[in-house]
Amino acid sequence: MTVLVYCDRCGEATAEGDHTACAAARQLEPPRYCPDCRRRMKVQVVPAGWTATCVEHGVRRS
Incomplete structure (x- = not known):
């Protein structure tokens, strides 16, 4: 399992604060x-899923 440095929903450091609400929201x-x-x-949502593109780290898909 990969440890995330930053929360992919709010952008804050994962080691700081409570990200329970972020985890729940990321389900949807x-x-x-x-x-x-x-x-x-840059995020694109389509009926079959989503793609999120970082200019530095590339594409992530659902």
């Missing part, structure tokens, strides 16, 4: 921030 929506560099990602 795509990530908004890159968990590696905290950059805002």
